[in-house]
Amino acid sequence: MEEITANERVISRIRERHFRIWNMKNDTMGLNNNKQSDSNSKSVNDLANSQEKKTRKKSTSKAFLNSTFPTLLDFKHPYRQILMAIKTKPFLIMTGICGTGKSRFARTLAYQTCPKNLQEGGQPGNFQMIAVQSDWHTSVEVIGWTNLQGIYQFTPFIHFLIKAWKHPNTPFILCLDEMNLSKVEMYFADFLSIIESRLWVRGELTSDAFIPASQFRSCLEVDPDLWAKIGIKIDERMQQRFLTKGLTLPPNLIVIGTANMDDAGKKFSMKVLDRASIIEMPDVDFYNGIKSSDTDLKFPDVPISLDQISGLMLYGREAYEFFPKNGDLIISELCALDKILLETPFRFGYRLRDAALIYCSHNFNLPGSTNNKESVYKYLDEVLLMKMLPRISGFSVTEKLIDNLLCFTKNKYPLSFKRLTLMKNGANEYTGFSFW
Structure with missing residues (x-):
């Protein structure tokens, strides 16, 4: 070859x-x-x-958790397979028994990619954990809705997307914990469609919108405090973006779902499996973190850059x-x-x-x-x-x-x-x- x-x-x-x-x-x-x-x-x-x-x-x-997370991404990196799967498409589902570190990995990745300006009280500001509920049957649980007064009800998911747009050079890690407690293709339908709409246009990664520009304009007419509610009151550039392009998929967003494949969970449909990469977490190594000090949940001196894990x-x-x-x-x-x-x-x-x-x-x-x-x-x-x-x-x-x-x-x-x-x-x- x-x-x-x-x-x-x-x-x-x-x-x-x-x-x-x-x-x-x-x-x-x-x-x-x-x-x-x-x-x-x-x-x-x-x-x-x-x-x-x-x-x-x-x-x-299976993927094995390490007590360390090397910042040099090479062929021997303990998380090579996971990181290259993210680089292929930023949508993973981590499966395994309870307590094997599925959500921990998502948090670890946030620590390892978080710059100093996003370190908030010892926690990575580029990380969001959303606990999926068993009664989520529509996408409004994720992307929000407009109430009878015409005021948009924003969700943690939407707030996190907006924050990711404000820091476009930093990877933002969204963890959907126990994501198969409800049918993914029902509550996460918008994301499953939008991730397939990505397209490079004049050097910018574009996509369809979670909230279209017309909805932002309509909500702004009845809610003058809209920009303040979503944290861009003085960010005219971001305001203009949402008014012209809507809230699209941030190019720096990485979605990691966790799933316990037991009787309580729903089966993943072909639509979901076709888009996500499945990563299995291992059986428990009871010495992990006992005989060595954990450094994975610590901020590195030099965080992993977006270019290293984004394709x-x-x-x-x-x-x-x-x-x-x-x-x-x-x-x-x-x-x-x-x-x-x-x-x-x-x-x-x-x-x-x-x-x-x-x-x-x-x-x-x-x-x-x-x-x-x-x-x-x-x-x-x-x-x-x-x-x-x-x-x-x-x-x-x-x-x-x-x-x-x-x-x-x-x-x-x-x-x-x-x-x-x-x-x-x-x-x-x-x-x-x-x-x-």
Whole structure:
């Protein structure tokens, strides 16, 4: 594979545009019914059954909390996968049992990116925790509403977006705690749509608006104190922005949701899984923070900059231009995977393709990363765990489909193969196959 070169022309152009049910009645999702498929299936069964039936949450695919948070972002950084997922698209969902540090990571990231002027009483002013409630069924719980008098009722979410716009060079970390207590696609519908509307226009990252400009103008007519209520009474530049463009998605906003995948939580829909990267937190290491002093919840001397964790690329073609040969390999692997998923409800589209290309590109550009075929498989393995395997759940999954996926992953994608093995060994007639 060729070395990646930082092509200035491409960079300039980017700046301008920017988932064992034993259901023997249904084999309709099996793709290979010939003798070779039967042979492969037997081979995969042997491989899968040779794995020890461990607790389902024992997986090396997970992210581990560290007591330190290095400010140098390189290939060996303990949070490389998470940070590169953020750089690919600033929307993560962290899953795991209670008390494994899901929300702590979000707070840690805020500490590590917070400049001195936003350090408020020892707390990072670029961090907002919102506890999702089980009765959130509409988006008004998030973006607010206009009362009968025409006065807009602003929410903590909206206030945080406005604050992020006031500090555009600092990452702002929004943590939606236990975000699956309610259906995400209901209360967070606006965000799920708006994050897909992002577009580079004359060097500025634009999007659709949470609150349109016309609504600001209407509310201002009946509420002269509007600007003071949202903290921009003397900021004429910000006032003008909201009156002409509305409240759009701040380019420096990072949304991290936490989820306990138990009976109390709602399943994530395909709409959500298609947009977010899923990061699993590990089993508990009871020595973590005991034998070493925690420095993750302390302000660093030099905070991590927005450029280090915020990506310019929005589309796969932009990443492809950096490394076309590696891009061809990624696309060919995704095409092979798509053939396995053909005629199933688990097929993926352009979002996953783009995410794979962009994620691999960001990783290749890290100091210490190698650019070869093995690295492509390593990074694509991580993409499959974050973006594709979480979709594979429920009674629509047949054993033959799992076997075909095991065949696909067994020699090249060790983390995905291990997870699929756990899914097969953990299946039962009540839950079927499940990533969770």
